[in-house]
Amino acid sequence: MKKQILSLAIVLAMFSCSQNDNLETAVPQNGLLSKKEINSIINKSLQSTGDFNWTSQEVNTIWSAVNHGENILTIGYGTSKNNFSRSAEANTIKEDLIQLVRSLEKNSAKGATELYVDENINVIDIKVTNKETIKTLLKDSRVRYIEPSGYNFLEKNNQARSSSSGGSGCGYGTATLSTNDYRTVSPGARVPWSFDAHNIPQAWNYSTGAGVTVAIVDSGLSPEQKWMNQYFNDGASSGRSVQKYGTFVDSWWAWSNNYDGVNDKCGHGTKMAAVATAPRNNDNLPVGVAYNANLVSYRAVENVVIDDYHEKRGIVEALTALANRSDVKVISMSLGFPFSIGNVSDAIKYAHSKGKMVLAAGGTSTSFTTWYGVIFPASMSETVAVTGVKEGQYDECDVCHSGSKIDFTVQMQRTNGTDNKVPVLSYYNGQANYVGGSSVATATTAGIAALVWSKHPTWTRAQVLQKMKESADFYPNKHSDYGYGNIDALKAVQ
Template sequence: MKNLNLRLAVLVAAFSVISCSNDPAIETLEEENSVVTLQKTPLTPTQINAKINETVSSRERFEWTNMDAHTIWSATVHGDQILTIGYGNDDNDFNKENSNAESIKNRLLQRIATVEANGQKTIKDFLIEEDSQLNIIDVKIEDLETVIDLLSQKGIRYIEPTGYRYLDHEVTAKSGAGCGYESETLNSADYTTVAPGAKVPWTFYKHNIPAAWSYSTGSGVGIGVIDTGLTPNNSLMNGSFNDGYSSGRYVQKYGTFVDSIWPWSTRTDGPNDKCGHGTSMTAVAAAPRNNDGMPVGVAYNSNLISYRGTKNVLLDGYHEQKGVANALTALGNRSDVKVISMSIGHIISVGRIKDAVRYANNRGKLIFAAGGTSTTFTNFVGVIFPAWMDETVAVTGVTDASYYKECDICHKGSDIDFTVVMQRHGNGSRTTPVLSYYNGQTDYVGGSSVATATTAGIAALVWSRHPGWSKTQVLNRLKQSADFYPYKNSQYGYGNIDALQAVQ
């Protein structure tokens, strides 16, 4: 019924001028003329973004599947003509391993070949790629008629104009997307030095993390961090990952992000961080308890698997979304990975990433996602995607005030599960100390990003303490050790976790 309504919506202009004649030939001609008129006048990016902003400003989730065919097609026109199709027998039929949807895929490809360019194209002319793990195909679409036809077909879970970049058309979106190689000397009040010479961030004490180390340091647990990659220029996150009190563990780096304007390109640009954000997040979760006077991570004896899945923290583009999804499925297939941390997101739902999150979740991974960090163009948004998903654990940052108060730039809302203290009350610059991108340098990081990585580290401590537990048992222990348990606050979830209580 939804698909039928979408199709009717596109043709409403034609129906409004049709006479009372019952001549089917006239009705067909009017319908064709309406399509032709719309084909010549796609919405502008400003008009498309206005629809997106109208939805998210009312704290509703933006899903392309709720848009009409003309809007989807217009975004496809402005997005390199890339349309991603999630197919299957039902909403849960997203994994090729457990699916018999091959016939659906073949039927849809044939429909596109029949409709697109009046049947003048073959499948190889428009098929960009078929996902190897998920029921997803990427196609290049030019015609509005093709979108209308697809929306009427059975077996489609979603169609999305994944080449459309929302942020390219927001004049205020000049935030740097969370990137930067800055370093800053730490204020002595913001850390405590512990043996064998590591600096413990002041925020860790707000969650009893140092006390929890008497019971667990994360040994044997793999933390997968999907972000902008990991620096090659800080030895503590590379060859000296085992340093000081950190030993017997490994760090691995991979890259799934393709830095190219061409959708068919598959060559990644490697595992190294070219933004700075990913380095900060991996350091918060797992930096060694070193003897070099540098900040330590939460789970300083855990294994670390870093993925450069995106160019920056905003998942706004085909290759960013595809890179993150590929990293999720890869981590989902690893038995040594228990925890996944994603301090990245979007204000728009992304079907491919949603499928990949569910894929990894079904394989027992505990997935933490950032609730959102405001910039000039997102301060009207609630909890972002994928943190709003049921399959992820949403985290945001709060200050050290005597009452619960979100950090200056942090999102809050009913989808939040946990909070982490990461900012001095009244002083937004005093956040969590971390390793910097370069050797011997430090920095401060804040927002829901560092809160997410911190919580992922705490989860690794719990799982290391109870290696036979399931992700549900670990999550329940985190809830039980948080401030508001057994209740859930409408804005801050279960609140701050007491790591010591969680591991005891």
């Protein structure tokens, strides 16, 4: 594997001063900035404004990052700033820009030799080596943005690695569930304590998610958990389907098309899919929120931090494919990054334009970095941002982010002295585990959205979202840190 297994804890770990000291310092060549210098610029922007934008940086900064990132430059183009979707006019612009870059790179042995063109949104990836190319593109009115998408901002260190014992990131662990953390319902399924906190079991008297397709864009689905595969229809769960796709390329080479399949090699995607849609059966295992909803699982990333070129592209391909499916209503993304990623942002806007509800995790981090606000893509207005709070109180979980961009919250950390999180199916067949953070909060909310949409199949996304808001604690007001608060699923489906 080309990256360490990470959780969203890494999202902020790199902001400490000690992190910068660990970065390699390259010897300047022709004004080339080192990674340490580039990251310092990024960190300064994040700490002062809460965001970072590549296109607004100096030419030399972008060029240096391109050099440190396999010379890959992503170009977002179009007829206007908001023209992200393909059209005949946009196709002409695309061809013109490709020829422009190739002419500017004609004397380079490495430049403009590779190319990736997205078929749905106005984005191209091309190899660039000349500083003049970047300068020219920044001045071109047809260019919406440029980004060094091969540049890896986050350095992988021991502090940032995820525990395999569970939590919000990667992990294959299992756990014996405390009897205080669930109750059993017919025909023998375990209802997580957090479901009762949101009146989800009561909502099942009105809706179980039938007829709605929930998509989980994450690390894939475990082939070893039969209840999320061949036994997806079991017990009270019937007449639904599970589909698995893979858009992630596991390769050091940026231009590789060696897709890595559909199977989860992290554990995170399996748990998120299970929280939203696990079957209700008689095997004494945790049930999902929408236990009669269809599931589409995409292995689009290696882990939950969107830092690698192939992860960005994998998410784009997953989102655009889902956007073009009429059956998909809800898309859940328990993934994140400290600042905006152009092509991922375009793909989310594309899915949003097709009427999809895209839910995103507000951010899960280490306790000393939760000062940072809502991460990307939950920071986008086109997503529904969710974070986790403690049981019975509005206090973010020990590792959860909060802020003005949050729309909803889910109780996912106990206050009964155990700090236990949400019981869920694990990676391994017939086993359970606990999962926490804004990740499980997001997948839970995706399941609630499916319940509402199933009850009202002709409704639009706006109508479903409005009903969810009306069913939440703070409506019609919005809390500065917790949005509309906890949703009462029963009210949402009545």
